[in-house]
Amino acid sequence: MGMILQIWDETVTGQPIVGKYGETVVVPCNKGSIKQEDIILTKWKYTEVDSTTGDLLTLKAQGVTIQPIAEYQGRVNITKDLSLEILQAKITDQKTFTCMVVTAADIFEYPVQVTIQKAPSQPTITNQAKVMQLGKLMTLAECSTKDAIPPAKIIWLKDNVELNLDGKVGNITSSEQKDKQTGFTSSSSKLEYAATKEDANAKFTCAVHHKSLASDLVSAPMTFAVHYPSEKVSLQVVSAVPIKEGDNVTLKCAADGNPPPTSYNFYIKVTKENSDSYTITGVTQADSGEYKCSLVDNETKMGSTSFTVMYLDITSITQGKIAKRLSESFEATLVVNSSDSVQVSWTKNNVKLDAKPKFDKLKYSDSGLYECVVSMAGIVKKASFELSVQGAPVITKLTKHPKNGGKLLSCKAEGSPKPTVQWSINGTSTTESSFVGGTVTFNLTVNQAGNQTINCTVSNELGFDTKSIYISTLLDDTTTDKREQTEDSKNQTQVVVGVVIGLIVAATLLGLAYWFYMKRTRQGTWKTGEKENGTMEESKKLEETQSQKADV
Known part of the structure; x- marks a missing residue:
């Protein structure tokens, strides 16, 4: 009685495999718990989408047999774990591949669906x-x-x-x-x-x-x-502010359309200009106000702006050369017309003053160059005047001093215009000081030539003044001063008066003593029958004594 072999066909579907186009795709073979030495035959076969089937390769103990399919020539192989390798994957590799394992007791199949993907190109x-x-x-x-x-x-x-x-x-x-x-x-x-x-x-x-x-x-x-078309129009002042008289002011028109218009209508004091900007040169107060611009093709689309021109005008100010008499009153005038508050500063001969020049009684020292600076918002205006305080010359001091065996005469005078001097005597080393504050001093050196009176005469176009000084060989400190007398001169006068009074008192006392002496002498020596006037010798002595007293 012969033996009967029973064969079971077991099929388990594997997970689908996604392969990349042009790359190697590995399709696994799940043989379950079958031992490698129990496998008699391993075969890979395929099933097309249209259910057409075919064998790819067979693995037996003798080796691998690959079916002569042109599509897979040189592209398929089986690994040690019985997986199928597909080289250089193609679109046609999208099919079901089945791994069939045959043992002495069983036949096992493991189908796997293979899908091939190819990445698209860059967009x-x-x-x-x-x-x-x-x-x-x-x-x-x-x-x-x-x-x-x-x-x-x-x-x-x-x-x-x-x-x-x-x-x-x-x-x-x-x-x-x-x-x-x-x-x-x-x-x-x-x-x-x-x-x-x-x-x-x-x-x-x-x-x-x-x-x-x-x-x-x-x-x-x-x-x-x-x-898109413009819906809104705007006008702007693109010049720096504040705007001052004399500046150039540029107005620029813009709209919200795209592309924006390149030209607009400008309404500048009725004038119509076709551009995207407009510049007003050298603006004045009259240019303050509102300005408008519009689209060229639609004048109802309009923008506007306004600006104010800052201005500063000096409408009245003292200027030029001003001549005033000594002791007169004087006040500088300044009237300003401006769009805002101003800063005012005054200087005299480049020295800053605390206030506007104003004098109740002018002095020669008030003469000078006065300058006014008025400023506001970067606008600066300047004006100046030259004040000359004038008067007839007056000699305020005439002095003499010893110098090299002669005399140095100094004649100090006040007056404006600057006085000139005339001496009544010729001399050497004629000099004069600087003319400052209406005062000048004239110097003259003369040789001593006995007692004499010298005149100093100063004059200008408004008048003259003359003073004299006496030069003595005994006194060297005489001073003629019209306006001022120093303490030294007062003391010298007091000394001279004291000396004269002392001499008078001494002479009086000496005369009284002599009178008493003569009276006593006569009373003791007179005799009856002698002359009352004494002897001739006594009379002669008395005359000599009186002569000496008179000299004193």
Whole structure:
């Protein structure tokens, strides 16, 4: 009686495998718990989409047998763990591969579905618009990608946010085209869009989404100019403020349209100028006010602005050469017309004054160059006058001093214009001091030539004055001073008066003593019959004594 062999056919479906186009795909063989030494035969076979089957290779103890299929020549192999290696994967490798394992007691099959994917190309932008019209539906751009397996999906984004359009704002039209020879699919997408003003700065991109990609392929960002008409017009003063008389003022007109207009109508004191800016040169007070501009093609679209010209005018001020008499009153005049408060400063001979020049009684020292500076908001106005305080000359001091055996005479005088001097005697080393504050001193050196009187005469166009001084060989300190007498001169006068009084008193006392002496002498020596006047000798002695007293 013979033995009967029972064979079970067990099939377990494996997890699908996704392979990359052009790369090696490894299809695993799950033999379960079957030991390698129990396997009699291992075979890899395939099933096409249309259910057509075929064998690829067989592994027996004698070795590997590969079926002569042209499509897989040199591209298939079996590994030690019985996995199927497919080199340089192709689109045609998308099918079911089955690993069949045969043992003495069983037949085991493990089918695996293989899918091949090919990454699409980088997206390409075509038919890109340059300008978008506000609110007008138009083609913005087309995006395409090539040679994908399976077909790629194209999406559009604005500022990295996917666009979901409702047909009013825009439309997205997609299409696919498959190459019959390669099996690759190319995809394209067209974006139609109605732009808003905010889209002028928006960045549009297209992205390619595919199963084979870890992240989407994204195009370079696209920006578009959005054109729209102007709705608002503005006029601005672009010159620096504050605006001062004499400045140049530039007015610039602008509108919110895109592109903005390049020219406008300017209404400048009725004058109409076609430009985008207008400059008023050398403005004055009269240029203050409102100005307007408008669109050239729509004068109802208008903008306006106004400005005020800062001004500073000195309407009245003391200027030029001013001549005043000594002791007169004088006050400088200043009247200012300005658009704002002003700063005023006065100087005399470049020295700052605390207030405007005002004098109740003018002195010669008040003469000088006065300058007024008036300023406001960068505007500076200046004016000046030269004050001359005039008067007839007066000699205030005439002195003499010893010098080299002679005399140095000094004649000090006040007056304006500057006095000239005339001496009544010729001398040497004629000098004069600087003429300051209406005062000048004239010096003259003369040789001593006995007692004499010398005159100093000073004069100008307003008058003259003369003073005399006496030169003595005994006294050297005589001074003629009309306006001032020093303490030294007072003391000298007191000494002279004291000496004279002392001499008079001494002479009186001496005379009285002599009288008493003579009386006593006569009383003691007179005799009866002698002459009352004494002897001739006594009379002679008395005459000598009286003569000496008279000399004293």
